Amino acid sequence: MSLLSPPERVDIVEVAPRDGFQSIRDPLPTDEKIRCIQRLIDAGITRMEIGSFVSPRAIPQMADTDQLVAAFADRAAMRFSALVPNLRGAELALAKGVRELVFVVSVSESHNQGNVRRSVAESLEDLARIVALLKQEGNACLRLDLGTSFDCPYEGTIAWHQVDDVLTRARDLCGDLHLEVALCDTTGRATPYQVANHFSRLVERHAGPRLKWAFHGHDTYGMGVANALFAIHHGATTLDAACAGLGGCPFAPGATGNTATEDLVYALNGGDVDTGIDLARLLEAADAIAALPGGQTASHLRQVPRGRVTSPP
Amino acid sequence: MSLLSPPERVDIVEVAPRDGFQSIRDPLPTDEKIRCIQRLIDAGITRMEIGSFVSPRAIPQMADTDQLVAAFADRAAMRFSALVPNLRGAELALAKGVRELVFVVSVSESHNQGNVRRSVAESLEDLARIVALLKQEGNACLRLDLGTSFDCPYEGTIAWHQVDDVLTRARDLCGDLHLEVALCDTTGRATPYQVANHFSRLVERHAGPRLKWAFHGHDTYGMGVANALFAIHHGATTLDAACAGLGGCPFAPGATGNTATEDLVYALNGGDVDTGIDLARLLEAADAIAALPGGQTASHLRQVPRGRVTSPP
Numbered sequence: 001m002s003l004l005s006p007p008e009r010v011d012i013v014e015v016a017p018r019d020g021f022q023s024i025r026d027p028l029p030t031d032e033k034i035r036c037i038q039r040l041i042d043a044g045i046t047r048m049e050i051g052s053f054v055s056p057r058a059i060p061q062m063a064d065t066d067q068l069v070a071a072f073a074d075r076a077a078m079r080f081s082a083l084v085p086n087l088r089g090a091e092l093a094l095a096k097g098v099r100e101l102v103f104v105v106s107v108s109e110s111h112n113q114g115n116v117r118r119s120v121a122e123s124l125e126d127l128a129r130i131v132a133l134l135k136q137e138g139n140a141c142l143r144l145d146l147g148t149s150f151d152c153p154y155e156g157t158i159a160w161h162q163v164d165d166v167l168t169r170a171r172d173l174c175g176d177l178h179l180e181v182a183l184c185d186t187t188g189r190a191t192p193y194q195v196a197n198h199f200s201r202l203v204e205r206h207a208g209p210r211l212k213w214a215f216h217g218h219d220t221y222g223m224g225v226a227n228a229l230f231a232i233h234h235g236a237t238t239l240d241a242a243c244a245g246l247g248g249c250p251f252a253p254g255a256t257g258n259t260a261t262e263d264l265v266y267a268l269n270g271g272d273v274d275t276g277i278d279l280a281r282l283l284e285a286a287d288a289i290a291a292l293p294g295g296q297t298a299s300h301l302r303q304v305p306r307g308r309v310t311s312p313p
Numbered sequence: 314m315s316l317l318s319p320p321e322r323v324d325i326v327e328v329a330p331r332d333g334f335q336s337i338r339d340p341l342p343t344d345e346k347i348r349c350i351q352r353l354i355d356a357g358i359t360r361m362e363i364g365s366f367v368s369p370r371a372i373p374q375m376a377d378t379d380q381l382v383a384a385f386a387d388r389a390a391m392r393f394s395a396l397v398p399n400l401r402g403a404e405l406a407l408a409k410g411v412r413e414l415v416f417v418v419s420v421s422e423s424h425n426q427g428n429v430r431r432s433v434a435e436s437l438e439d440l441a442r443i444v445a446l447l448k449q450e451g452n453a454c455l456r457l458d459l460g461t462s463f464d465c466p467y468e469g470t471i472a473w474h475q476v477d478d479v480l481t482r483a484r485d486l487c488g489d490l491h492l493e494v495a496l497c498d499t500t501g502r503a504t505p506y507q508v509a510n511h512f513s514r515l516v517e518r519h520a521g522p523r524l525k526w527a528f529h530g531h532d533t534y535g536m537g538v539a540n541a542l543f544a545i546h547h548g549a550t551t552l553d554a555a556c557a558g559l560g561g562c563p564f565a566p567g568a569t570g571n572t573a574t575e576d577l578v579y580a581l582n583g584g585d586v587d588t589g590i591d592l593a594r595l596l597e598a599a600d601a602i603a604a605l606p607g608g609q610t611a612s613h614l615r616q617v618p619r620g621r622v623t624s625p626p
Binding site: 003004150151158187189193194196197200220221223224233234260271272299303304312 | 315464469470504506510533534539546547573576579580612616626
C-alpha cells in the first residue's frame with residue numbers, strides 16, 4: 001500500500017491578513033481588511049494570523065491590528081493570533097484581547113538583526129519575559145516562529161542543528177507552556193528533502209505532549225505544496241498559508257507570498273484530509289484579495305476554470 | 314530518521330521538443346529547434362522526447378521530427394525517443410533511426426478518441442503490431458504513455474483500476490519486451506495522494522524486472538513538484554519535464570506545460586539526487602526556450618535571481 005497515507009486532519013493558519021496585507025505598500029483601509037477577513041471566515045478558516053503588534057512607524061500596514069481584533073472579538077469559534085516581535089508587542093496584544101501570540105525569532109543572527117533589530121539572545125530574553133506574562137494570563141498560548149529555519153538571505157543554508165540550538169534555548173525558557181513551533185522557510189528556498197530532514201531530526205529530539213509543529217512556506221521556487229506535504233509527513237500538523245498567495249515584496253522581483261491556501265487545500269482535498277475549508281468559497285475570498293489595489297498574488301488554483309477545482313479522489 | 318530518503322538517481326526525460334514545441338501555434342524553424350536541443354544536451358540532458366511521427370496535417374509543428382533525429386544521429390550517449398500514435402508512426406520512426414518509441418494510449422475512451430481518433434481497443438491492436446515490429450528490430454525499446462491516468466477532461470476522475478485494465482491488456486501484448494510505463498497526468502489535476510495511490514496499487518500488481526515506471530505531470534494546479542516526488546517514492550524512477558515549463562495551449566487559458574525541468578532539478582538537487590543535469594546551464598537553455606516566439610512558459614526557477622538557484626543541502 002501507499003507509503004504516504006494522508007493524515008485525517010491538517011490545521012491551516014491563514015496568514016494573508018498579516019504576511020499578505022503587510023506586503024502592500026499603501027496600508028489598506030481597515031474596513032477593506034474586515035471584509036476580506038469575513039470572507040475567509042465564511043470559507044471555513046478557523047485559525048488566522050490577523051496582524052502584528054509592531055511599531056506603526058516601522059510597519060504602518062499593521063497599525064490597525066487592534067481594531068481588527070476588536071471587530072472580530074465575538075467570534076468564539078475562531079482562533080486569532082497576532083505576531084509580536086518583542087515584549088512591548090506582547091503586552092499590547094494581550095491588553096487588546098489576543099489569546100495567541102506568535103513570537104518570531106530567526107535562527108540566523110543577521111536575519112534576526114535585520115528583521116527585529118536585535119540579537120537572537122536579546123530576542124530570547126524578551127521571550128522569557130513574554131512566557132512569564134503568558135503564565136500570569138493563564139488562558140493565552142504561544143506560537144514560536146523560527147525564521148530562516150532552512151536558508152538565510154545573508155548567511156545561506158541553515159543546518160538542522162542551528163535550528164535545534166535556538167529551539168533548545170527557547171524551550172528551556174518556556175517550561176511547561178504548550179507551544180506550537182513553526183519552522184519558517186523565510187526565503188522559499190527550502191527543498192522537500194531539507195524539510196523532511198529538519199523536521200525528522202527536530203521532532204525526534206523535541207518530541208513531547210506539549211509541543212506541536214507547523215510549517216510556514218513560500219512557493220517562490222515552486223516547492224510550496226511539496227514542502228508542506230513533506231513537513232506533514234515528518235511531524236507537522238499545521239500549515240501556514242496565504243489566500244491568493246498574497247505577499248511578495250514590491251522591491252524584490254520574483255519574491256512571492258506564502259504558498260496559496262487554495263493550492264494547499266486542493267492538494268489536501270485529494271487525500272480527503274479534513275481542513276474545514278470550503279474550496280469554492282475560499283476562491284471567492286481569493287478573488288476579493290487579488291482585487292486589492294497594490295497586492296501581488298501567486299495562486300495556481302485561481303488560474304484554472306472554476307468548474308474544475310474539485311480534486312480527483 | 315526521515316521517512317522519505319531521496320533516491321540515488323532519477324532519470325529526467327526532457328519533453329519540451331515534443332510537448333512544448335507542439336504547443337507553439339506557428340511551427341518553429343528546424344534550425345531554431347536544433348539550437349534549443351543542443352543547449353539542452355549541453356546542460357546534461359541525456360533522455361529526450363525529440364518529436365513525434367504524426368500526420369503533418371494534424372500537427373504541422375512536428376513535421377520536421379525526422380530532420381531533428383538525423384541532426385543528432387551521431388550522439389551515442391543520448392537516448393532520443395519519439396512519440397508514435399499508431400503503427401504508421403512507428404514504422405516511420407524506426408525507418409528514420411529512432412530506437413525508442415513512445416506509444417500513447419489514453420485510459421479513457423473519450424480522450425483516446427479525441428487525441429488519436431480511435432478506440433482504446435484499436436490503439437491496442439496497433440500496439441500489438443508495433444510490438445511485433447520492435448521484436449524484429451531487436452535493439453529498439455518501448456515507452457508506454459498512459460494518457461489520462463488520473464483525470465480526463467471529458468470523463469472526470471480516473472480510478473486506478475481503470476489504468477490497471479488498460480495496462481494489463483497492453484502488457485499481455487508486450488510479452489517479454491522491456492517496457493517503461495508512464496502514468497500521465499494529462500490535465501494537471503492529479504493530487505499527490507492520488508499519484509501515491511495509483512502508483513502503489515499498480516506497482517504492486519505489475520512489479521517485475523522488465524517493467525520501469527515514469528510519471529508525466531503538469532504544474533497547472535501547483536502540484537507539479539509534489540506529484541513528481543510522490544511518484545518517485547511510490548515506484549517511479551523516471552520523470553518527464555519540459556525546460557522552462559514550455560507548453561500550455563493557446564486556446565485554453567490557465568493550461569500550462571509540463572512541470573519545468575529546472576523546478577524538478579532544484580527539488581532533486583536538494584536531496585543530492587543524481588540527475589546528471591547542470592542547473593545553471595539548464596537555466597540558460599530555459600532562457601533561450603522562453604525567448605521563442607509564441608511560446609508560453611511556466612517556470613518558478615527562472616523568476617528568481619540567478620545567484621540563488623543552488624539548493625540548500
